[in-house]
Amino acid sequence: MQNKTNRNLSPTGQTNSRLTSLSTGLSDSIITNWAGNIQFTTDKVYFPDTVAEVQELVQKHDKLKVLGSRHCFNRIADSPDYLLSTKRLNKIISLDTQAHTVTVEGGIKYGELAPYLHEHGYALHNLASLPHISVAGSIITATHGSGVGNGNLAVPVQALEMVLADGSISTFSKEKDGDLFNGLVVNLGAVGVITKVTLALEPAYQMQQVVYENLPLAQFTANFQEIVAAGYSVSLFTDWRHNSFTEVWIKSKINNNHNNSVAPAFFGATAATQPLHPIAGVPAENCTEQLGLPGAWYERLPHFKMGFTPSSGVELQSEYFVASHYAVDAIQAIANLGEQISPYLFVSEIRTIAADNLWLSPCYQQPTVAIHFTWKQDWLAVSKLLPLIEKELAPFQARPHWGKLFTMPAEVIATRYEKLDAFKNLALQLDPTGKFRNEYLNQTIF
Incomplete structure (x- = not known):
């Protein structure tokens, strides 16, 4: 263990704090997540500069939760006691x-x-x-x-x-x-x-990004594997208003510094002639370069540029993961809810993720398709829609994203993760008093 520092660490919101507020524009007394839908239940936030300071803070408190960049949409990082931000541990x-x-x-x-x-x-x-x-x-x-x-x-x-x-x-x-x-x-x-x-x-590698518009849902269901494997990274967007995907974003590696040719059509969709935002009608200036223009991997893999705020953040998000062999049926089940979903939705995104061996990963030992929802910030309406979505996805053993909004009860989640008990035992060994647990973790996992 490193030696403790002798600094007088105190959280924001207390007298003689040497630590600044969480970020520009936030007061010491109100801390929210990025989207603004979660107000944290404490104003006591530490900003350690060193690992030794982290040690001191952990030893000092019986309850403590860690804040990252606050991009989760539920209370996974909330605490009524103390928060520790890793904002300054960024070297x-x-x-x-x-x-x-x-x-x-x-x-x-x-x-x-x-x-x-x-x-x-x-x-x-x-x-x-x-x-x-x-x-x-x-x-x-x-x-x-x-x-x-x-x-x-x-x-x-x-x-x-x-x-x-x-x-x-x-x-x-x-x-x-x-x-x-x-x-x-x-x-x-x-x-x-x-x-x-x-x-x-x-x-390091170079990439290009091409966007296609209006891919028929029938083409997707008939050619699912070919479509999602058409690039290094493929995303499909829809608002579920029509039997089509409004946009398909295909990110491809460039070999030997030669651009890949851009086909004018893709399974019934047509190549966009100008840059697009995933949400129809929103300017694309904050989005990464499209139209097949080459660029570094980190300038193409994200949808949004680092130098810009991707949106106002006034939104809610949910996401569910199903095994790839269920993808077509699961997406059709969501499409059947289109009339109920679309009035409260900005956009949905379909993505694929390879299998892994990480115990609490939604992709644990199964290639996976993620069905993502970016909602308008109307929790009353969304809270009524999520149980309908979860019911439709139940036959496909859907797993919710840990950091987004869902209503799936703990007893159902427990059936979807075969290593959940092993994880709980591991967590109890490393944190026997539950110092890092909160209401979210107690209700969802423990």
Whole structure:
């Protein structure tokens, strides 16, 4: 264990705090998530600068929850007691050119890490639609991008440094800890504070992005595998108002610096002639470059540019995962709810994710299709729609995204994760008093 510092750490909202407010525009007394639909139930937030400070804070408090970039839409990170933000733990520790790995502090955002990696000739295997999210927050909730061959963002994790409930530092690795490590990576913030992460890398690559408009649903159901495998990463968007996908975003690697040809049609859809936003009618200036223009991997894999706010954030999000062999039937079941869903929806997105062995990953040992909903911020209406969606997806053993909105009860979730009991036992070993657990975790997992 590192030695404690002698600094007088105190949270925001208390007298003589040396720590600043969470971010520009937020008061010390009101803390919200990115979307503004969650107001945290405490104003006491710590912003440690060092791992030693994290240790001191963990030892000091009986209850503590960790904040990442606050992009979750439920109360997974909430606490009535104290919050610890990893915002300032955002450094790149080392780049290992022999092992082809990078070690970073957990609070770094992908949009901050990616340019550094590219400059040094490296890349990550995938990115989420937003580059604004933190590495640690993303991996503990199994955040993902798309691509039939691409696992979620937790898959490249090779090692974790964590501050455990007693304030000690432990390092876990894929090589040393075997299947136990698979239980620790997607941990929902229930086992400790992730201070360092080691990620596997691959050589940097160039990509291009092409968008097609109005893909008939009938073509999708008849040619599902070919469509989702048409690029390195494929996303389909719809508002469920018509029997079609309004947009198909295909992100492809460029080989030998030669652009791939852009076909004018794609399974009945037509190539867009101008950049598009996933939501119809919204300007595309914040979106990553389209129209087949080449660019670095980190400038094409996300849907939105790091330098821009992707939207106002005035939205709600839900997402459900089904095994790929259920995809066509599951999507047709949602399409049948189109008239009920569409008035309250901005857009839905369909993505694919490769199977993995991470215990609480929605893609555990199954190639997966994710059905995502970006809702208008009307929780009363959405709260009534989610049970209908979950009922329609029940035959397909759907798993909800841990960081988004759902109404699925704990007893149902327990049937969808065969390693859930093993994870609970692991969490109880590492945090026997439940220091890092909160109401969300107690109700959903414990």
